[in-house]
Amino acid sequence: MITKELTIGELSERSGVAASALRFYEREGLIHSRRTTGNQRRYHRTTLRRVAFIRASQSVGMPLSVIGEVLGFLPADVPPSREFWVRASECWSREINARIEKMERMRDRFTECIGCGCLSFEQCALVNPGDELAGQGPGARRL
Amino acid sequence: MITKELTIGELSERSGVAASALRFYEREGLIHSRRTTGNQRRYHRTTLRRVAFIRASQSVGMPLSVIGEVLGFLPADVPPSREFWVRASECWSREINARIEKMERMRDRFTECIGCGCLSFEQCALVNPGDELAGQGPGARRL
DNA sequence: CCCGGACCTAAACTGCGGTTCATGTCCGAG
DNA sequence: CTCGGACATGAACCGCAGTTTAGGTCCGGG
Numbered sequence: 018m019i020t021k022e023l024t025i026g027e028l029s030e031r032s033g034v035a036a037s038a039l040r041f042y043e044r045e046g047l048i049h050s051r052r053t054t055g056n057q058r059r060y061h062r063t064t065l066r067r068v069a070f071i072r073a074s075q076s077v078g079m080p081l082s083v084i085g086e087v088l089g090f091l092p093a094d095v096p097p098s099r100e101f102w103v104r105a106s107e108c109w110s111r112e113i114n115a116r117i118e119k120m121e122r123m124r125d126r127f128t129e130c131i132g133c134g135c136l137s138f139e140q141c142a143l144v145n146p147g148d149e150l151a152g153q154g155p156g157a158r159r160l
Numbered sequence: 161m162i163t164k165e166l167t168i169g170e171l172s173e174r175s176g177v178a179a180s181a182l183r184f185y186e187r188e189g190l191i192h193s194r195r196t197t198g199n200q201r202r203y204h205r206t207t208l209r210r211v212a213f214i215r216a217s218q219s220v221g222m223p224l225s226v227i228g229e230v231l232g233f234l235p236a237d238v239p240p241s242r243e244f245w246v247r248a249s250e251c252w253s254r255e256i257n258a259r260i261e262k263m264e265r266m267r268d269r270f271t272e273c274i275g276c277g278c279l280s281f282e283q284c285a286l287v288n289p290g291d292e293l294a295g296q297g298p299g300a301r302r303l
Numbered sequence: 304c305c306c307g308g309a310c311c312t313a314a315a316c317t318g319c320g321g322t323t324c325a326t327g328t329c330c331g332a333g
Numbered sequence: 334c335t336c337g338g339a340c341a342t343g344a345a346c347c348g349c350a351g352t353t354t355a356g357g358t359c360c361g362g363g
Contacts, residue, residue, distance in 0.1 A: 025310075056359085127253070198341090
C-alpha cells in the first residue's frame, strides 16, 4: 500500500483547514481517523476529499449538521463517487434556490411595506411574519 | 399631552416583542426610555415605530449592529419621517440584492465545480474562495 | 538521553440575538 | 397596610462553528 496516511498537520496544511477545525469535524462525526499506538490521528487520503466537500458546502451556506447528514451516506475511507457529488450538488442547489426565493420575497415585501406607508404592527406582513418567514436571522432557537 | 407613555409590558404586548428583547435593544442603543422615580422604563409612543422597524429589518436579515447605525440618524422621541423609511428601504434593498447575487454566484460555482469533476484543493474556486466569498456562514469571526 | 516540535485532551472563550434565572423593588387594588 | 403582579438588575445559558489556552504526551534528530 503506497496510500500513505496523513497526520493532522499534513491534512491541515493540504486542506488549508486549521487542525482545531479538523478535530472539531471529527467530534461532530463529519470525518474519521485511525489512531496510532501513541494515540495520534492518521487520516485516510480520501479524507482530503471529504474536507473539500465540507468547505465547499459551507461556502454555499450549508450548516455542518446538514453536511454531516449527507456525508453519513458516504462510508468512511471510501472515495466519494461522482454520483455522490452530483446528487449532493442537486441537493444544495435546491436549498440555495429556496433561500434565494425567500430573500426575494422578503425584499419585495419590505419595499411594498415602505411604499404603502404602513410598517406598523397588526397590518404589516413583514413585522408579523407568522408563516415561514419567521426565525430567519441567527440567534437562539428553542428546541 | 394625551401622548401617554408606555410601560415595558405594554410595549412588549403591543409590539409582540419580549420584554427581555426590549431591554436588550435598549442596552444596544437601538431604543431609548425615560425612567420614573421608581427606576421603571417609560417609552415614548414613537418607540413602537422604532421596534417595528427593527423587527422588519431583522426579518430581511439585517444584523442589529447595522440597524442600530441607521436608527442612529433618527433622534430619540421623534416619529420617523416617510423619507427615513424610504431611504432605509433603499439601503436594505441594495444589501439584500447583493446577498442574492452572491448566493447565485456561489450556486453556479458549486454546480460548475461538480460538473467539471474537480472539487479538490488548489484548483477549486469554491474550496479556495480567497476573494469576497469568504466568511459566509455563521460562526466565530475574528477581529 | 535530551530537546523541541508536533501532537493529545478538556475547558473556556468568541459574536450574535436574545432567554432564563435569582434576587430584589415598585406600585396599585383592596 | 398588605398582597400580588409588574418591573428592575446582573449573571448564566442556548446554538453555531470553531479558536484559544493550559497542561500533558509522542516522536525523531543529534
